Amino acid sequence: MTPEELYQIAEEEQESLKRFHFRMFVCTAAGCLSSHGDSVLDALKKEIKEAGREEECLCKGVGCMGLCSEGPLVFVEPDGVLYGKVKVEDAKEIVESLGKEPVARLVCPIDLPFFTRQKKVVLENSGVIDPERIEDYIAHSGYEALVQALTEMTPAEVIDGVFKSGLRGRGGAGYPTGLKWSTVSKGVGGAKYVICNADEGDPGAFMDRSVLESDPHRVLEGMAIAAYAVGASQGYIYVRAEYPLAIKRLQTAIRQAERCGLLGNHICNTTFSFQINVRLGAGAFVCGEETALIASIEGKRGQPRPRPPYPAEEGLWGCPTLINNVETFANVPAIIRNGAEWFAAIGTEKSKGTKVFALAGRVKHTGLIEVPMGIPLRDIIFEIGGGIPDERNFKAVQTGGPSGGCIPKEHLDVPVDYDSLSQLGSIMGSGGMIVMDESSCMVDVARFFMEFCMTESCGKCVPCRVGTAQIHDFLQKIINGDAVPDDLEFLKKICDMVKETSLCGLGQTAPNPVLSTLRFFRDEYVNHIVNKECTAGACKVPAKQEVHS
Amino acid sequence: MRTSFGKPSPPSEDRRWKIIGATMRRHGYQPHALIETLHTVQESFGFVGEDAFHYVADSLRIPLSHVYGVATFYHFFNLKPQGEHTCVVCTGTACYIKGASLILQAIEDEYGIKPGETSDDGKLSVLTARCIGACGIAPAVVFDGEIVGGVSATDAVNRIRRCLQK
Ligand SMILES: Cc1cc2nc3c(=O)[nH]c(=O)nc-3n(C[C@H](O)[C@H](O)[C@H](O)COP(=O)(O)O)c2cc1C
Ligand code: SF4
Ligand code: FES
Ligand code: FES
Numbered sequence: 136m137t138p139e140e141l142y143q144i145a146e147e148e149q150e151s152l153k154r155f156h157f158r159m160f161v162c163t164a165a166g167c168l169s170s171h172g173d174s175v176l177d178a179l180k181k182e183i184k185e186a187g188r189e190e191e192c193l194c195k196g197v198g199c200m201g202l203c204s205e206g207p208l209v210f211v212e213p214d215g216v217l218y219g220k221v222k223v224e225d226a227k228e229i230v231e232s233l234g235k236e237p238v239a240r241l242v243c244p245i246d247l248p249f250f251t252r253q254k255k256v257v258l259e260n261s262g263v264i265d266p267e268r269i270e271d272y273i274a275h276s277g278y279e280a281l282v283q284a285l286t287e288m289t290p291a292e293v294i295d296g297v298f299k300s301g302l303r304g305r306g307g308a309g310y311p312t313g314l315k316w317s318t319v320s321k322g323v324g325g326a327k328y329v330i331c332n333a334d335e336g337d338p339g340a341f342m343d344r345s346v347l348e349s350d351p352h353r354v355l356e357g358m359a360i361a362a363y364a365v366g367a368s369q370g371y372i373y374v375r376a377e378y379p380l381a382i383k384r385l386q387t388a389i390r391q392a393e394r395c396g397l398l399g400n401h402i403c404n405t406t407f408s409f410q411i412n413v414r415l416g417a418g419a420f421v422c423g424e425e426t427a428l429i430a431s432i433e434g435k436r437g438q439p440r441p442r443p444p445y446p447a448e449e450g451l452w453g454c455p456t457l458i459n460n461v462e463t464f465a466n467v468p469a470i471i472r473n474g475a476e477w478f479a480a481i482g483t484e485k486s487k488g489t490k491v492f493a494l495a496g497r498v499k500h501t502g503l504i505e506v507p508m509g510i511p512l513r514d515i516i517f518e519i520g521g522g523i524p525d526e527r528n529f530k531a532v533q534t535g536g537p538s539g540g541c542i543p544k545e546h547l548d549v550p551v552d553y554d555s556l557s558q559l560g561s562i563m564g565s566g567g568m569i570v571m572d573e574s575s576c577m578v579d580v581a582r583f584f585m586e587f588c589m590t591e592s593c594g595k596c597v598p599c600r601v602g603t604a605q606i607h608d609f610l611q612k613i614i615n616g617d618a619v620p621d622d623l624e625f626l627k628k629i630c631d632m633v634k635e636t637s638l639c640g641l642g643q644t645a646p647n648p649v650l651s652t653l654r655f656f657r658d659e660y661v662n663h664i665v666n667k668e669c670t671a672g673a674c675k676v677p678a679k680q681e682v683h684s
Numbered sequence: 685m686r687t688s689f690g691k692p693s694p695p696s697e698d699r700r701w702k703i704i705g706a707t708m709r710r711h712g713y714q715p716h717a718l719i720e721t722l723h724t725v726q727e728s729f730g731f732v733g734e735d736a737f738h739y740v741a742d743s744l745r746i747p748l749s750h751v752y753g754v755a756t757f758y759h760f761f762n763l764k765p766q767g768e769h770t771c772v773v774c775t776g777t778a779c780y781i782k783g784a785s786l787i788l789q790a791i792e793d794e795y796g797i798k799p800g801e802t803s804d805d806g807k808l809s810v811l812t813a814r815c816i817g818a819c820g821i822a823p824a825v826v827f828d829g830e831i832v833g834g835v836s837a838t839d840a841v842n843r844i845r846r847c848l849q850k
Contacts, residue, residue, distance in 0.1 A: 203820030339777025
């Protein structure tokens with residue numbers, strides 16, 4: 136594929152879109168599929184056909200539009216109407232109303248802060264393009280960045296651009312992406328690899344899944360640009376087996392890109408060749424850790440190993456390997472296309488760009504959002520999220536999943552960036568954001584996460600294997616009303632020990648949910664211990680509960 | 685190079701072994717194909733049984749203990765056959781906050797099955813998952829492969845009843 140051919144495809148596709156007077160977009164990502172978005176799509180197509188309006192009316196399946204709680208969603212252009220909770224029976228009415236008064240009972244207002252306060256970079260195509268057609272991606276500037284990088288830039292210039300953009304890894308730790316690329320590019324020896332971490336282990340997060348289901352080509356393009364920059368010719372996407380739709384769409388996307396000569400040998404008639412294979416995870420949280428992930432691709436048990444050497448020096452099969460998160464790669468095409476300065480202008484001084492969050496829990500509008508870094512937490516929860524439903528009160532918000540912490544209402548004005556969140560004992564994490572109201576018991580929340588870490592500990596090192604189980608038992612003891620005040624000190628001690636002496640990030644961060652709830656919600660612990668009472672009324676103390684095994 | 689001479693034969697005439705053989709062939713019978721192969725086994729048979737362990741270990745020339753170690757390390761692989769119908773309750777954070785444990789409790793009260801168990805008649809298996817990526821519509825449950833969101837405890841029990849009647 137030459138640049139000219141690419142632009143031609145883009146133009147033809149744009150022309151063919153313009154031919155339609157009405158365009159209907161139906162969400163067919165996982166959330167809406169579960170409420171039968173696919174049947175709604177079929178029903179709308181059928182109605183259009185029966186009304187003989189196929190010439191003037193386009194109807195296509197697209198990725199996640201964000202407001203998953205109102206699914207299935209249908210967006211109509213040029214009317215600018217969004218319909219929510221659409222049923223198959225509504226299809227006829229919707230088609231009849233095209234260009235006239237919209238079907239009032241189904242309309243979702245689109246001037247909500249949920250839509251207006253967002254800033255879309257990674258999700259710019261989500262809900263707009265058909266994820267199963269490469270032409271649609273190309274028509275939305277897709278693969279322009281790859282062609283530009285290959286034909287106009289040297290690998291060093293690409294790395295420099297990513298470095299200057301200030302992009303930091305979106306997988307949790309926030310390591311500067313340009314720096315990592317530069318290390319891998321300097322690696323010596325034969326083969327190099329690029330790996331996309333799509334293991335998304337945080338149990339309450341679905342950003343990566345949504346990106347893969349809604350705009351898979353974007354991730355492939357980001358990976359190809361990275362491979363060109365670091366000098367790799369083979370890539371892997373390690374994706375959870377629990378995400379069958381994402382896997383299917385990725386495989387379709389890879390096939391299409393290969394057919395168009397955008398992946399494979401001699402991409403854009405240059406000497407650059409790049410292959411991508413999909414590898415399936417198998418339900419182990421620890422495999423999100425980079426060295427464990429590499430072991431898993433090598434067909435072994437996913438157990439981490441000490442670093443250094445870092446994968447950038449010695450990774451897959453002992454070769455220099457670049458590992459980045461899905462969202463990190465998805466940012467790259469926009470950075471190359473619009474320039475590093477454009478990207479660096481979004482966000483705060485040390486956290487550039489936007490971040491995608493999966494907003495869930497006790498909040499009115501749950502779904503997928505993308506916001507500029509630095510936005511106050513309060514705005515996310517009360518404006519974008521619409522606040523707490525059922526006239527209850529906000530209690531805490533959890534970010535960073537099992538490695539993160541709970542932030543109480545006193546700190547709601549904290550700007551969302553890497554450094555501010557870690558000062559509060561939480562982390563940015565990969566993007567899970569779970570809102571809790573007064574009905575959640577913070578001791579039980581800590582127990583929930585510790586149970587998770589305990590089961591997911593790979594067992595390689597003692598502090599994590601034994602420590603997480605001990606912490607869990609302590610928390611259970613507190614919940615059961617069997618603890619004494621001195622236990623809290625001991626609990627804190629074990630937490631510190633596990634944090635400091637574990638081998639990998641899982642153990643090192645596992646105590647965070649406990650430490651942060653101890654810090655901000657100590658009175659709830661004390662209430663369980665001294666008064667044998669659960670502040671939230673969620674645990675039955677001191678009535679003995681069954682101990683979860 | 686492997687020759688067909690040394691290739692172990694499948695445990696039975698079952699055609700599904702051919703698919704598994706094909707996966708291993710595609711990866712050149714390399715040991716690192718193990719996880720991919722186990723995925724194919726589970727996809728074809730619904731679980732990874734003992735005969736599969738032997739066949740895969742022999743074909744990829746890796747110790748049986750290694751195959752067993754890998755298969756038990758990853759939660760995704762079932763080592764026992766599943767019931768005719770499955771109900772997977774998500775116990776990820778979003779679903780936990782929205783009452784996933786009540787769903788599990790209701791199922792246990794109604795059918796006497798705990799997570800990870802299968803009913804005695806082999807009709808129903810109840811499983812848990814750590815987030816199925818549908819947190820926006822939590823709590824989520826997968827009934828026979830179909831994701832359903834906003835499930836209450838009563839909904840879950842009723843849906844299972846309907847599944848079982850099919
Ligand atoms: C226990 C554990 C789980 C992790 N899970 C993930 C994950 O699900 N997705 C991810 O991208 N990174 C995860 N990471 C971080 C990766 O090790 C690695 O830092 C990341 O993929 C690097 O990509 P980035 O620089 O683009 O963030 C995890 C780390 C640990 C310690
Ligand atoms: S910290 Fe936990 S997960 Fe990490 S290597 Fe040690 S035992 Fe395994
Ligand atoms: S899945 Fe349809 S809007 Fe998110
Ligand atoms: S936590 Fe249940 S679907 Fe994510």
